[in-house]
Amino acid sequence: MWSRRSCRYRPDASGLEELRARRREQESALRKARRQQQLVSKRLLREDSLVNGDGQAGVEIASEPLSEQEILQLLRDVQRGTEERKKLLSRLRRGLQHKETQQKFVRLEGSMRVLIGLFTSSLANIQMEAARCLHELSHSSDPAVAEACLPSTSYLLTFLSGHSVEFTELCLYTLGNLAVESDAVRKQLLPQGIIPALASCIQSPHVAVLEGLGYVLSQLLQAREAPTKIIPLVLDSVLPQHMLRLVSSNLELGMGVAVEFAWCLHYIVCSHVNNMLLISQGIVSTLVLLLLELGSMMSKAATEGLELLICPVLRCLSNLLAEDETEGCKVQIQDERLLVALFLFMQYFLQQHPFLVQECLWLLNNLTADEPIFCSAVLTLDLLPALLQLLSCSRMVTLLALTVLCNIAEKGPAYCHQLHQKAVLPSLLSTLALSDAQVVSQSLELLHLLFLHLPEAADDFLSQAGLQALKQHQDNPQLQERVRALSETYLQPAAASLISYAGASAAVFPSS
Numbered sequence: 001m002w003s004r005r006s007c008r009y010r011p012d013a014s015g016l017e018e019l020r021a022r023r024r025e026q027e028s029a030l031r032k033a034r035r036q037q038q039l040v041s042k043r044l045l046r047e048d049s050l051v052n053g054d055g056q057a058g059v060e061i062a063s064e065p066l067s068e069q070e071i072l073q074l075l076r077d078v079q080r081g082t083e084e085r086k087k088l089l090s091r092l093r094r095g096l097q098h099k100e101t102q103q104k105f106v107r108l109e110g111s112m113r114v115l116i117g118l119f120t121s122s123l124a125n126i127q128m129e130a131a132r133c134l135h136e137l138s139h140s141s142d143p144a145v146a147e148a149c150l151p152s153t154s155y156l157l158t159f160l161s162g163h164s165v166e167f168t169e170l171c172l173y174t175l176g177n178l179a180v181e182s183d184a185v186r187k188q189l190l191p192q193g194i195i196p197a198l199a200s201c202i203q204s205p206h207v208a209v210l211e212g213l214g215y216v217l218s219q220l221l222q223a224r225e226a227p228t229k230i231i232p233l234v235l236d237s238v239l240p241q242h243m244l245r246l247v248s249s250n251l252e253l254g255m256g257v258a259v260e261f262a263w264c265l266h267y268i269v270c271s272h273v274n275n276m277l278l279i280s281q282g283i284v285s286t287l288v289l290l291l292l293e294l295g296s297m298m299s300k301a302a303t304e305g306l307e308l309l310i311c312p313v314l315r316c317l318s319n320l321l322a323e324d325e326t327e328g329c330k331v332q333i334q335d336e337r338l339l340v341a342l343f344l345f346m347q348y349f350l351q352q353h354p355f356l357v358q359e360c361l362w363l364l365n366n367l368t369a370d371e372p373i374f375c376s377a378v379l380t381l382d383l384l385p386a387l388l389q390l391l392s393c394s395r396m397v398t399l400l401a402l403t404v405l406c407n408i409a410e411k412g413p414a415y416c417h418q419l420h421q422k423a424v425l426p427s428l429l430s431t432l433a434l435s436d437a438q439v440v441s442q443s444l445e446l447l448h449l450l451f452l453h454l455p456e457a458a459d460d461f462l463s464q465a466g467l468q469a470l471k472q473h474q475d476n477p478q479l480q481e482r483v484r485a486l487s488e489t490y491l492q493p494a495a496a497s498l499i500s501y502a503g504a505s506a507a508v509f510p511s512s
Contacts, residue, residue: 066095106148138177172212214260295341361400
């Protein structure tokens, strides 16, 4: 799900694997958070209020589960065509909110045939109520219930050009729910033409329809078979161009549509099916401009939920930069304002959503890995103090911040000189005092780069009790070789030079 640009100086293989393992943990935590926000799990559309028997709006009261006999009687009564059919279907729908009723319903012979017949009714109110019953079934956690809904998929696709926004929205979320876990449903939907149907639907002017469409598409793109069977069809359609348009439009009207399609783009980019096509369609410039716009919103009050949009956009750009084949992506990202936006995000979300700080640092790492322009920008825009402050945060944030500092130091003496001037050594002495072997290892890597390109930094390190800071790690099996190499290569010659200088001073100014 994530990628990091290769660079000359990075953690050893075992350390990198641990970084990846922790990254997967972060992915898991984020998925859990997104499920709680109803962005990944099945979604249920229910009316907050319904018209009660007196014609007044009232809160719907869930009924008890229905017995098999009650279900049969409801189906018989509905088929008789009485004027009470809508009320009967409403009672069935409330019963289908219970798992046991769902299971009884799909086991009854002919029950789905009756429901689908009502779903295709020419009476709009009957059709809508039957659609709500199907929607309740689609939300079931029982795979057998989802598979019982298979005969409805062709009608659900047909009705995406339905008679009302509410009806189309209901069909979309029902399709998305059915596609979440059922391989059989997805296998049937593809030849039935779900991708062309979505490509037509995405041109709707209605926000509710577009959000529902984004939900369906995100479920399809996360399927196991998506890279081979689904994403190629999506890329061959008009969907990507519209997704790029919608991901950055009308944010002031609400971010629901943008969030949905940003995650869709993220899943496509992570598949590595044809990212060059997305680049040619302008994904890089679109997402960079979107981040700049979102950065400008940080000073405003209404930022709730903004992290759910920023996160997939950051990941898209990070993964595009990490691909060796997408050299054109680096050319398109030349706007230094992007760095300012990243640091604004980190400052704003550090306490409440620390996972987003890691996402920003991964992108910053991939930007600075090979590009001197962004390394220079970190220094000239005076962003280094904020980066150094992150060294006192969580372990993962500290590791990523150290990696970015290594990217800058690797660029040569001029960059190391500025790092030295900005007091990077005191910050490194603090990280060397930690017990975490990986943090210390990355700190040693940064010291190596500083001493390699700026030998006088070794003198200052010694004068700030740096040798004592290293000695506490000399018996650590994971660190002792690096500590010894650093001492022998840079610090012992520097110490000898200092001793020689002190001896010469004593000869010139003898004690009385």
